[in-house]
Amino acid sequence: MKSEILVAGLDIGTNNTNTLIAEISEDNLVEIVGVGSVPSKGVKRGVIVDLDKAAEAVKESVSNAERMAGVHMSSAVVAVNGSHISSFNSQGVIAISKEHPEIGEEDIEKVIEAAKAGVIAPERELIHVLPKEFILDGQRGILDPLGMAGSRLEGKVHIVTGSVTAVQNLLKCMEMANIEVDELIFGNLACGNALLSKTEKELGVLLIDMGAGSSDISVFINDNITYSSILPLGGIQITNDLAIGLKSSIEESEKLKLKYGNVMGNYISPEDVIEISKAKGQEKERISKKYLVDIIEPRVQEIFSLIKEELERANYYHFITQGVVLTGGCALLPGITELAGKVFDTNTRLGKPEYKGELGDLINEPRFSTVMGLLDFAIEQEAMTDSGRSNRKKSNAFFTKVTNWLRDFF
DSSP states (O other): OOSSEEEEEEEOOOEEEEEEEOOOOTTEEEEEEEEEEEOOEEEEEEEOOOOOHHHHHHHHHHHHHHHHHTTTTOEEEEEEEEETEEEEEEEEEEEEEEEBBBBBHHHHHHHHHHHHHHOOOOOOOEEEEEEEEETTTEEEESOTTTTOOEEEEEEEEEEEEEEEEHHHHHHHHHTTOOOEEEEEEEHHHHHHHHHHOEEEHHHHHEEEEEESEEEEEEEEETTTEEEEESSSHHHHHHHHHHHHHHHHHHHHHHHHHHHHHHHGOOOOOOOOOEEEEEEEEEEEEEHHHHHHHHHHHHHHHHHHHHHHHHHHHHHOEEEEOOOOEEEEEGGGSSHHHHHHHHHHTTTTTOOOOOOOOOTTHHHHHHGHHHHHHHHHHHHHHHHHHHOOOOOOOGGGSOOOOOHHHHHHOO
């Protein structure tokens, strides 16, 4: 490497632990040079339950990416995911000095502080305070009031929190893997940054990241994330349903889901049969592929129906005028976008990275959506700094506050 700068993103999911390393050249060209993807260990529903095993998977994922890139990474931007995540909307208000009626950075920080004051429980860890809208002297819809004049500033924000224990365990896992955490980013926020168009985020879109342990949902309106939630249902439940219905092992059921899984029964002929392995010592059994669909489809439809009901209760369903974007490992099930379109009664598309470089064929899969968003964040942060030093040498102060990136993002 010459004077190129290196950045990395790391996503610990229930099924896979993914690492990407990117190189930023002197003329600001970005190239992904390292990819590491290994089965996760010690993780359940996105939450670390065994530190040693989780750290082992992180080391392996990072090592694979380093080997491909031919570099050593000491730090990364890391996703925080899992069923422990919760979020809510809040608002604050401050008076602006009559002597200095122009809104400054300090006023914006004060109104955001007022919005989060007293609303976060002691057992919760603050992850993000995401500005949704500012209201200046009754004028609504202001995204950035900096430099404007007024006497009363209100701020509406979306607050994302996590369990203190879960976040501390994630940080401890990174420490055990000898990876410094440059920043923790809510996985679905990073995912949306990587997948959604400006128009979708502006006019209203629902993002569903269907992982193994959970389905993470976020609604984007007016270029902001305005609602998010974690549904503790994902690919694992589908695999468990197959294991029960077929009387097969979890391992065999997972293989069948990946190889033959489908959510639209009209795509499958009743005469199309496959062989499945039952318990050890038993002969293989022939079953119709449609029988798999009859098990998978109701569970996936249930997940979508629960998400729709939640959005309706929260009064956000009617805002998704740009439709639904599906990503995550479960989004690869054939027919799933069509089923989502029927449940949500809107257009639905598959969301995946669209990297144009040499490793595009490897990276452009839904499972890399979150880590690509993390990489985007790291690249954006690097662009904000005056330093040309490599990540291999940079200090703890390398990254600026996440607020700067969020303002660019929104």
